């Protein structure tokens with residue numbers, strides 16, 4: 001038996017998932033804005049269901065909801081974050097322009113086309129020491145044209161030029177050959193396999209980790225490809 005934490009579980013896909021999990025004998029924490037509605041939507045659940053109040057934009061409420069779930073069932077095995085917060089990126093944009101001390105996001109452009117985005121987040125490696133981990137996603141019609149490798153090289157340049165880190169890293173699933181090739185073309189080195197680190201489609205997958213170090217990139221060369229990010 002496993003414990004599922006499902007946001008937005010009182011209607012739509014969230015309710016269907018909660019009902020299916022309960023029917024399969026799992027325990028469900030339904031994190032919803034209206035706990036009464038969740039109990040009404042899943043009337044047969046009995047003790048296997050805990051409804052907790054959660055507005056997904058409220059971080060403190062999220063912590064309380066998780067704590068209540070763990071107190072009742074002892075653990076959480078599966079998280080289904082089904083309740084979206086459509087205004088989240090808009091709010092982040094208004095607050096910080098998507099650039100902050102712990103990470104950021106830039107748009108990848110080609111001419112006037114918006115090709116995709118690159119982002120980075122802090123990975124703490126010791127007291128006062130951190131790396132950046134980058135991620136990328138391009139619109140399907142722009143893939144396979146060199147934008148992914150150019151953008152990842154440029155974001156590494158940007159991070160070395162604007163912060164003091166020594167290392168920029170990237171991970172991708174072992175089956176994602178396009179990203180692995182794009183990272184190699186961007187000057188990253190393949191370091192090894194991280195076993196069972198990604199959970200997708202109901203099972204764990206291996207990832208590959210790549211990195212580039214400060215002294216492996218010449219910042220002078222970065223300007224040549226300027227304009228992609």
Ligand SMILES: CC(C)(COP(=O)(O)OP(=O)(O)OC[C@H]1O[C@@H](n2cnc3c(N)ncnc32)[C@H](O)[C@@H]1OP(=O)(O)O)[C@@H](O)C(=O)NCCC(=O)NCCS
Nearest residue numbers: 136137138143144145146147148149172177178179181182
């Ligand atoms: C992964 C991604 C960022 C790569 O960007 P891209 O612009 O498509 O990559 P590039 O064109 O710079 O380089 C891709 C390389 O992979 C190669 N490639 C593509 N599919 C491949 C495959 N199935 N097997 C082997 N090589 C492959 C291409 O031939 C190219 O290499 P080449 O220039 O030596 O021929 C982009 O495809 C994407 O956004 N994919 C979806 C999101 C994603 O996977 N993000 C990263 C995961 S964390």
